Amino acid sequence: MKKTLLIAIALIAFSSCKDSKKEVNHNDVETEQVKNEKASIKLYALDGGDIKVNKLEIFSQGDMYIGETKEFEDAFYIIEHPKGRLLWDAGLAEGLVGHPPFTTPNGAFTVTRKDSVVNQLAKLKLTPKDFKYISISHTHFDHTGSAYKFADATWLVQESEYDFITSEKQKKGDNYPQIAMLKNVKKLNGDFDVFGDGTVVIKSMPGHTPGHQVLFLNLKDAGPLLLTGDLYHFQENRDNRGVPSFNHSVEETLKSMDAFEAFAKENNAKVYIQHSIDDFNKLPKYPKYLQ
Numbered sequence: 001m002k003k004t005l006l007i008a009i010a011l012i013a014f015s016s017c018k019d020s021k022k023e024v025n026h027n028d029v030e031t032e033q034v035k036n037e038k039a040s041i042k043l044y045a046l047d048g049g050d051i052k053v054n055k056l057e058i059f060s061q062g063d064m065y066i067g068e069t070k071e072f073e074d075a076f077y078i079i080e081h082p083k084g085r086l087l088w089d090a091g092l093a094e095g096l097v098g099h100p101p102f103t104t105p106n107g108a109f110t111v112t113r114k115d116s117v118v119n120q121l122a123k124l125k126l127t128p129k130d131f132k133y134i135s136i137s138h139t140h141f142d143h144t145g146s147a148y149k150f151a152d153a154t155w156l157v158q159e160s161e162y163d164f165i166t167s168e169k170q171k172k173g174d175n176y177p178q179i180a181m182l183k184n185v186k187k188l189n190g191d192f193d194v195f196g197d198g199t200v201v202i203k204s205m206p207g208h209t210p211g212h213q214v215l216f217l218n219l220k221d222a223g224p225l226l227l228t229g230d231l232y233h234f235q236e237n238r239d240n241r242g243v244p245s246f247n248h249s250v251e252e253t254l255k256s257m258d259a260f261e262a263f264a265k266e267n268n269a270k271v272y273i274q275h276s277i278d279d280f281n282k283l284p285k286y287p288k289y290l291q
């Protein structure tokens with residue numbers, strides 16, 4: 001009787017010991033998994049076309065830059081995460097590929113695009129179907145060009161931007177058709193941690209448009225960084241808090257600039273201005289990537 005009891009106690013002790021061992025191992029595996037996930041996050045910067053700004057004065061509230069012109073890059077990005085791929089922005093209109101430079105009717109911009117997104121993705125043996133998410137900093141024409149190719153992906157969009165671009169007025173405009181195909185919509189109200197681990201976070205920064213947003217990444221080697229969307233268009237805009245004449249709200253833009261700078265400082269994040277040729281050239285040349 002006593003012997004049986006002892007054996008039973010020993011068995012219980014052994015099995016509970018086994019359980020706690022299992023738990024420890026499980027935690028170790030999880031930590032390793034998070035580490036591995038972070039290690040395999042990659043940022044690719046792609047060329048979505050070139051913009052010549054013929055009237056730089058539209059990027060200020062006053063008469064600054066009158067008579068000046070400037071070349072803009074039109075970058076877009078692939079973020080590869082073990083839990084899926086995100087396309088951030090979508091370049092200029094695909095219809096420009098193979099055509100001479102096009103000047104917008106108001107004369108403000110002359111735009112070109114060298115290659116289609118499908119050709120560009122082929123370098124990584126990918127197609128738009130390989131993307132879980134698409135998110136656009138905002139719905140201006142130079143950020144939505146290839147978006148319609150990603151109809152199978154979930155569109156991560158601020159509700160205020162969605163309501164703006166799907167309004168009756170905007171539906172009649174040039175920017176709507178590029179996003180009209182995006183039917184899997186996840187509407188956001190503020191910041192959104194895309195994969196739930198803090199490595200890829202959409203930050204709500206309204207003002208340029210009603211639901212403008214920027215992207216924060218925390219990479220293993222490159223560290224924390226921010227992609228600006230059109231919060232700033234060039235370095236001088238950032239240095240002197242310049243607000244373009246066509247922004248939705250000056251007040252909201254300035255508030256977003258404050259929030260952005262505070263967040264960048266707090267996280268020690270490198271800032272990449274998406275329309276800056278210099279900043280584009282600081283990133284590895286596609287198909288090389290940052291990780």
Ligand SMILES: [Zn+2]
Nearest residue numbers: 138140208230
């Ligand atoms: Zn814009």
